[in-house]
Amino acid sequence: MKESALQIARRGYAPKMPLALRSETCLKEGTKTQSVADQDAIKALFPNTYGLPVVEIKARQDTETCCVKKTEALNVGVILSGGQAPGGHNVISGLYDGLKRANKDSKLYGFTGGPSGLIDGKYIELTTEIIDQYRNTGGFDIIGSGRTKLEETWQFDKGIEVCKQLGITAIVIIGGDDSNTNACVLAEYYLQKQSGIQVIGCPKTIDGDLKNNMIETSFGFDTACKVYSELIGNIQRDANSAKKYWHFIRLMGRSASHIALECGLQTQPNMTIISEEVEAKQMTLSEIVEDIAQVVAARASKGLNFGTVLVPEGLIEFIPAMRALIQELNDLLADGKEFDVKGLSASSRQLYESLPAAIAKQLTMDRDPHGNVQVSLIETEKLLIEMVSKRLSEMKAAGQYSGKFATQHHFFGYEGRCAVPSNFDADYCYSLGQTAAKLIQAGKTGYMATVRDLTKPASEWTAGGVPITMMMNMERRNGKMKPVIQKALVDLQGKPYQYLAAHREEWALSTDTYIFPGPIQYYGPSEVCDQPTVTLRLEHE
Ligand code: FBP
Numbered sequence: 001m002k003e004s005a006l007q008i009a010r011r012g013y014a015p016k017m018p019l020a021l022r023s024e025t026c027l028k029e030g031t032k033t034q035s036v037a038d039q040d041a042i043k044a045l046f047p048n049t050y051g052l053p054v055v056e057i058k059a060r061q062d063t064e065t066c067c068v069k070k071t072e073a074l075n076v077g078v079i080l081s082g083g084q085a086p087g088g089h090n091v092i093s094g095l096y097d098g099l100k101r102a103n104k105d106s107k108l109y110g111f112t113g114g115p116s117g118l119i120d121g122k123y124i125e126l127t128t129e130i131i132d133q134y135r136n137t138g139g140f141d142i143i144g145s146g147r148t149k150l151e152e153t154w155q156f157d158k159g160i161e162v163c164k165q166l167g168i169t170a171i172v173i174i175g176g177d178d179s180n181t182n183a184c185v186l187a188e189y190y191l192q193k194q195s196g197i198q199v200i201g202c203p204k205t206i207d208g209d210l211k212n213n214m215i216e217t218s219f220g221f222d223t224a225c226k227v228y229s230e231l232i233g234n235i236q237r238d239a240n241s242a243k244k245y246w247h248f249i250r251l252m253g254r255s256a257s258h259i260a261l262e263c264g265l266q267t268q269p270n271m272t273i274i275s276e277e278v279e280a281k282q283m284t285l286s287e288i289v290e291d292i293a294q295v296v297a298a299r300a301s302k303g304l305n306f307g308t309v310l311v312p313e314g315l316i317e318f319i320p321a322m323r324a325l326i327q328e329l330n331d332l333l334a335d336g337k338e339f340d341v342k343g344l345s346a347s348s349r350q351l352y353e354s355l356p357a358a359i360a361k362q363l364t365m366d367r368d369p370h371g372n373v374q375v376s377l378i379e380t381e382k383l384l385i386e387m388v389s390k391r392l393s394e395m396k397a398a399g400q401y402s403g404k405f406a407t408q409h410h411f412f413g414y415e416g417r418c419a420v421p422s423n424f425d426a427d428y429c430y431s432l433g434q435t436a437a438k439l440i441q442a443g444k445t446g447y448m449a450t451v452r453d454l455t456k457p458a459s460e461w462t463a464g465g466v467p468i469t470m471m472m473n474m475e476r477r478n479g480k481m482k483p484v485i486q487k488a489l490v491d492l493q494g495k496p497y498q499y500l501a502a503h504r505e506e507w508a509l510s511t512d513t514y515i516f517p518g519p520i521q522y523y524g525p526s527e528v529c530d531q532p533t534v535t536l537r538l539e540h541e
Contacts, residue, residue: 010136010420010522015090015430016458018451021098023059027442030054033466036212036486037473045483048191049184049446052467054214057438073105075167076440077123080145081115081175085204085220086421087429089134089142091174094433096131102441109166114146115179118171119155121162136426138223139418147368150182156189163197170198170440176205176218177485180448184468185483187446198445200436201468206417208258208535211488214466216454219432222424222533224252224416225259226520229266231412232308233516236267239306240514245408246296248381250311252413254372256489257312258535264500265534268513269308271295272500275318276490282320285387292384293391293401295508300403304511311381313413317373325351326373329363331479339364359383381409422520423530427458435463455532455540495538
């Protein structure tokens with residue numbers, strides 16, 4: 001197969017790693033942990049994995065005995081779960097290298113097509129030849145991914161059977177909040193059954209919503225945001241040149257607005273809608289439309305009939321009345337039930353019937369396997385264009401607006417999910433894989449691999465593990481209360497949002513505040529190639 005020059009060059013890139021992971025290591029255990037909320041309920045559901053200590057991987061001092069216990073050859077299985085995120089291949093290559101370094105006879109099996117590979121016994125053995133082809137590449141195509149949920153006892157038992165056949169004693173699940181929740185359920189069950197199979201999770205998702213005090217960012221967020229920001233910057237150059245279009249750009253991120261916020265900070269568009277703010281202010285759809293129309297009119301009064309608006313994919317679910325409607329629809333459509341509008345409450349039905357037909361239809365389409373509405377299929381940017389256009393016509397009739405409103409709409413999501421990982425993601429992911437190998441060697445289960453201090457040079461990053469139960473709370477899913485990892489929404493008190501809010505008015509009306517980040521750079525000065533996201537930098541200031 002013919003490869004691009006960059007593909008060939010990236011194969012030779014040696015990811016940077018924390019110093020502690022390069023030497024013989026020791027695991028330092030912290031104090032016992034608690035779940036973030038609903039402690040009694042989570043403890044009762046996870047009697048074996050609740051309360052474990054946070055662990056940190058340290059370079060072993062001469063006087064210490066090594067506490068990474070397992071030195072024998074290990075057979076390990078790895079699963080990619082959920083949406084693609086740049087860097088997944090590096091988690092796998094880091095894991096492979098870590099296992100092989102500990103014992104060259106260790107084997108890594110990749111379950112293919114996502115979590116269903118474990119249940120169906122579909123796998124490939126990952127050899128050096130295979131791994132080498134995928135180092136520092138984007139995508140999940142090395143073994144494929146899927147959204148099957150691992151949550152039923154028969155699936156877990158099937159997993160034990162498959163692992164026994166292959167001599168597998170540890171599974172690494174690379175996934176988002178839902179997949180890591182399932183990893184924890186699996187770890188608990190395997191301990192209860194004394195199956196001898198450890199389960200370790202790795203924090204993946206471009207959405208950036210798997211983060212907390214212990215997880216600074218999920219992998220893939222950095223690269224995806226840089227790709228989208230390059231595109232937004234290019235559009236802003238075009239808008240500045242042609243001066244004739246308003247561009248409405250919807251950005252992926254199923255629920256939280258971290259991607260929109262990060263891209264807003266990287267490119268400084270005229271407007272960035274943040275769903276969490278909409279919810280906090282209890283805004284209606286009409287109020288959002290009014291805000292946009294006012295900015296369009298204000299720019300028009302200065303002769304600027306162009307601009308950019310960033311719209312987070314998850315917006316619709318953060319408008320309180322829409323959220324109530326979607327919740328009712330989720331419950332009504334749970335378990336593949338037929339949709340009947342009569343099942344909605346009076347207020348939700350009224351709202352549902354007032355929506356443009358295309359949007360109403362998009363709201364009732366198939367749920368994902370976790371019961372969530374597939375927001376990536378809802379074209380909010382078009383809905384907003386339609387409603388803003390209508391509002392501007394009213395304003396024109398009332399003599400409050402006299403500009404032109406020609407529009408373009410865009411949706412950036414898939415463009416970034418499989419991009420060649422930035423140096424940050426390549427390094428971070430490789431380190432996560434190495435960390436997972438260390439946790440397995442130390443006999444840990446029910447942990448998520450962590451790499452922290454990410455705004456420092458990679459050599460100073462710290463690695464370790466955090467008990468997954470620590471990140472959990474109880475939430476309503478598919479009409480039932482379930483233990484899940486708490487999703488991190490944009491913190492309205494946090495520095496990244498505060499920075500955006502402080503500059504909002506200036507960016508709305510200006511012609512010279514756009515930033516044009518350009519494409520991701522892989523080779524060159526560190527300040528061009530190795531910078532983490534603006535979000536991380538502001539959070540660590
Ligand atoms: P994960 O949470 O599984 O990482 O997926 C994130 C995401 O890219 C969302 O931003 C998006 O809404 C969704 O996946 C789309 O998924 P799909 O391509 O399966 O429809």
